[in-house]
Amino acid sequence: MKYLTKGLGNDRLFGLFEEICSIPHPSGNEKGIADFVCAKAEKNGYRFIRDAADNVIVFVPGSEDKADSEPVMIQGHTDMVFVTDGEHSSKDRLSPIELKLDGKKLSAVGTSLGADDGVAVALMLAIMEDKTLVHPPLELIFTTGEEIGLLGADALDASVLKGNVMINVDSDCEGVATIGCAGGLRIGATRDYVPEKGDFAALKLSVGGLRGGHSGGEIDLGRANANRVAAEIIYGLSLTQTVKIAEMNGGKVDNAICDFCSAVIAAEDIRDAKTFIESAAEKMLPQIRKVDTDAYITAEDARAGELMPAAASKDLVTMLFVCPDGPCERMPGDRSTLLSSSNAAIVRAANGKAELAFSVRSPQAEAKKRLAGRIAALLEKFGFSCSFEGEYPGWYPKEDSKLQRLYSEEYTLQTGKKPQIISIHAGLECGIFAEKIKDLDAISIGPDNESIHSPKETLDLESFDRTCELVIRMLKKL
Ligand SMILES: [Zn+2]
Secondary structure, eight states: OOOTTTTTTTTTHHHHHHHHSSSOOOOOOOOHHHHHHHHHHHHTTEEEEEEETEEEEEEOOOOOOGGSSSOOOEEEEEEOOOBBBBGTTTTTTSSSOOOEEEETTEEEBBBBHHHHHHHHHHHHHHHOOOOOOOOOOOEEEEEEEEEESSSHHHHHHHOOOOEEEEOOOOOOOOOOEOOOOOEEEEEEEEEEEEOOOEEEEEEEEEEEEOOOBBBTTTSSSSSHHHHHHHHHHHHHHHSSSSEEEEEEEEEOOTTTTTOOOOEEEEESSHHHHHHHHHHHHHHHHHHHHHTTTEEEEEEEEEEEEEEEOHHHHHHHHHHHHSSSOOEEEEEEEEEEEEEEEEEEEEEEETTTTTEEEEEEEEEHHOOOOOOOHHHHHHHHHHTEEEEEEEEEEEOOOOOOHHHHHHHHHHHHHHHSSOOOEEOOOEEEEEEEEHSSSTTTEEEOOOEEETTSSTTTTTEHHHHHHHHHHHHHHHHHHH
């Protein structure tokens, strides 16, 4: 194989990364890369385990003077998000990634690069292959399906692991270490009703042009939720006259802030209702547009053939109006970090059935349960039956961590700078490991890797080199 990155820094590390790029590994297709990792472990004479989910754990004995030290885990995921730009949309997700270099910045031709999280795979293999390094026994953990719901980590049998110190290499900003993340669950709710049939004059209310975004990482940016805005308007209108919902549609997925919601509503006096909506829009939009600059609220004449009865209609919009949505609690003593959040993700109403979905997040099991309980209590009050689904654990930040201290010291020695230590409000595999391994001491770090999950994904090779070097320095002291 010819290496594009040869001579640019750590040839072993960069070469391994290029080899990984030559093996297609979008989520759900990690077999090839698991084969590659196993072959490397075998060639080096190390014991490894490969499970049914294609997770691989390689056990590397400690170097001579550290053979009896406590094992240290290094972890990353083998799958990647494969996306193309418009020009390369015919590229097959099961073909090798074609690399291009701009100075010391590496990206792919027309597709995502997969440095998220190919860098972790290359880093673990580079450390495994370098017999000159000083390190404790290592448990190198390669997980699958991270990008489609942390599937590999979830399926992994952690009882084979002896360590309780873990360096996760799945972050994308050098000098920033993550020490906590949110867990979550989905609340699904339904309520059946008997529609009133006929031919009714109605209005179609549309709330759109909103930014939307990720309901974990971007929940705290003051972005409006279209479901909430629509509900607030209809609720307000229902205080002035009887309103019946013909249909309501907002949100596509649980983990996005809803950017568009429409509702067809019948009212006793349509003209009054239209005036009410226009004046509500006039009052609300200047505030919403401070963040969602392209926001709009419109009402057009429409017809409806089926209506939700007035009481059920009012319950639905009242629920959406009063329920917790957005940031809910802050970490005690740290107002910059969220303890819990809720996202009123989806609303659907038509044909005798109203449905709602909420996504609740918190790094702390208790806070998650409390918030989910509040939402469930409200749903019940408003006539919905609800269920909790897809729960995954959070990772609550440790106050005093040996690993955090070591990372900070070594990072400062290496770069002369102070690192930033943060908790994030999205899910990470560390949350799953924190649940499986008692007293887990973990951090998540990684090199500068811009625009992940996009065709613009760009890895800074110098940063990649330094990150590997930093892990090696930490291992020496562990
Ligand atoms: Zn990742």
